[in-house]
Amino acid sequence: MAALVLLRAGLARPRGARMALFGRTLLRRPAVLATVADGSAPARQGHSPPQQGHGSSKAASLHWTGERAVSVFLLGLLPAAYLYPGPVVDYSLAAALTLHGHWGLGQVITDYVHGDVPIKLANTGLYVLSAVTFAGLCYFNYHDVGICKAVAMLWSL
Secondary structure: OHHHHHHHHOOOOOOOOOEOOOOOOOOEOOHHHHHHHHOOOOOOOOOOOHHHOOOOHHHHHHHHHHHHHHHHHHHHHHHHHHHOOOHHHHHHHHHHHHHHHHHHHHHHHHHHOOOHHHHHHHHHHHHHHHHHHHHHHHHHHHHOOOHHHHHHHHHOO
């Protein structure tokens, strides 16, 4: 816990680590990516190999930062959905949950699916699943009670 406080305060950071976006921010690049970018360590295949759409460590770092931003957005959106249910929150939840699930399942595909044809099929299936999920949530928000009120109805049972 103390190490986390020191990292956030900027007093200590892993050797060679760089900040993610605008100088002194709370989001930091993973230490592995920082050392790969410096050239001081051999390149390592991680969750996002270059052939999967991340051509550089900068792109992978921005993707990682985006994933964390969506996660933090979801943490704030859940209390907002309870306190202020409405169409704006419903559609925001539909978009954020779909994106969060898409990125999570994409990492599962990256880790466990091997070979060119199976990867293409799995990625195609993932895009179809994500599109159908988003369309279904939007349909539910428009033609029914919406995500917030549906969860409130489930809690009242």
